[in-house]
Amino acid sequence: ILTAADGNRFAAxxxxxxxxxxxxxxxxxxxxxxxxxxxxxxLRFAEIGIAAVALDYFGRTAGLTARxxxx
Numbered sequence: 001i002l003t004a005a006d007g008n009r010f011a012a013x014x015x016x017x018x019x020x021x022x023x024x025x026x027x028x029x030x031x032x033x034x035x036x037x038x039x040x041x042x043l044r045f046a047e048i049g050i051a052a053v054a055l056d057y058f059g060r061t062a063g064l065t066a067r068x069x070x071x
């Protein structure tokens with residue numbers, strides 16, 4: 001959970017490579033939020049040496065709860 005300066009909270013998922021990262025990437029998910037696909041994507045980046053964070057930027061209006069495919 002990340003907290004913005006205005007107090008809003010956002011769900012996030014971070015994946016760090018085993019060695020110091022060669023680069024970093026921010027992943028913006030679709031309306032489903034931190035769906036497993038985006039967590040897996042972050043892990044794939046970490047596997048090749050890139051630090052990754054998936055940030056559910058829809059959290060400001062959709063909240064922190066998980067959203068299924070029907071959302």
